Amino acid sequence: MGLSMVFKALGDDTRREILRLLARGDMTAGEIARAFSLSRPTISHHLNILKEAGLVADEKRGQFVVYSLNTTVFQDVTxxxxxxxxxxxxRDRHKGREELDNGK
Amino acid sequence: MGLSMVFKALGDDTRREILRLLARGDMTAGEIARAFSLSRPTISHHLNILKEAGLVADEKRGQFVVYSLNTTVFQDVTxxxxxxxxxxxxRDRHKGREELDNGK
DNA sequence: CGGACATTTCGAATGATATCAAATTAAGCT
DNA sequence: AGCTTAATTTGATATCATTCGAAATGTCCG
Known part of the structure; x- marks a missing residue:
């Protein structure tokens, strides 16, 4: 679980919007998919990327899968x-020619 | 200048390492390239991505190009x-079957 | 001017990502 | 068991990213 995966996951509008939704409360995969004009496989794919980055957790409840925000990784980012x-x-500013010449 | 571009720029080990170097002080493109085992065109490409994301600024000094960190975009991230x-x-936790049944 | 150096741009190969439709798994319901 | 709903997996395709070598651009200096 490297930071690269986290930032890559965050570098997509749809995925950040999913996180914004989950910040207001847990949702099933279907509820999430209905909030977008994208196919369910596509949303499923995005959810998987968020999950592998550790940004969300999933829990199976009967035939549904409830997704929730995992806040610990956000702290890694900050x-x-x-x-x-x-x-x-x-820290240094890079020295220019004149500054180098007269040892300023 | 969208957040997506910023996160995409941050989702790469080389680029984050470049930022870490620049946090210690400004550097020329050549100095940066020498710190990696990648070709100069590749580093130039990474620098361009960081620049377009607003994470670094470049200033031409004679035949050199000095790169520096731009801190304002980091505040956008936080x-x-x-x-x-x-x-x-x-926020709500998603209600399970039992919770729904007995109105908990 | 002409050569040496710093950096970027171009062209191409290779690899990763986003997306959808169709097929698949799994759970609930009658 | 059979049917419906929920969600993921698979396969296909199109687009984007990373990387390099070679060429181009711009600058300094003798």
Whole structure:
């Protein structure tokens, strides 16, 4: 479960919209599919990608499959961004020719 | 400048590593390319994707091109994640058969 | 001007992704 | 058992991504 998979999963409008729906409450695969003008196999495929990225969990309830948001991976994302931004303290600007010449 | 482009740009190990390098200080395209075992055209391509996503800026300095991190787009990412997580307050769990039957 | 260097653009090969229709599995219902 | 509904898997196709070598662009310097 690398970060690449997570970001790839998030790099699609449909999948981010699915996550937005799931943030409001759990839904079955059919309910999710009905919210889009895409075929059910396509939505199933997107759900699988979100699942493999660890962004959602699925639970079988009778003939339905209920999908829910998994919030822990979101923290990995913000963690990566914060780690990135924390490296920014006291960093160099690249020196230009004049700056190099007079040792500024 | 959509979020999809940003997440797609982040969904690649090489590109995230480039960002990590730039977080420590600005670098020329050649310096960046030397840090990887990939051809210069390939690195140039990755830099272009990062640039189109708004994650880096480039500035021509003589025959060099200096790349730098653009931090504002990172805030868009954390903003999206926080907005997502803020929808989580008081959301429903999907009701199962028993819960539906006895009106729990 | 002409050569050396830095970087990008072009063309092509290979691999990944999105999408749908049709087939498949699984559960509920009469 | 047979039929319907829910969801996924499979197969096909079209589009997009990654990568490289070769060529092109632009800049510096003697």
């Amino acid at each position: 963690g990566w961004v914060f780690e990135m931004l924390s490296s920014l303290t006291g | 903003g999206w994640v926080f907005e997502m997580l803020s929808s989580l307050t008081g």
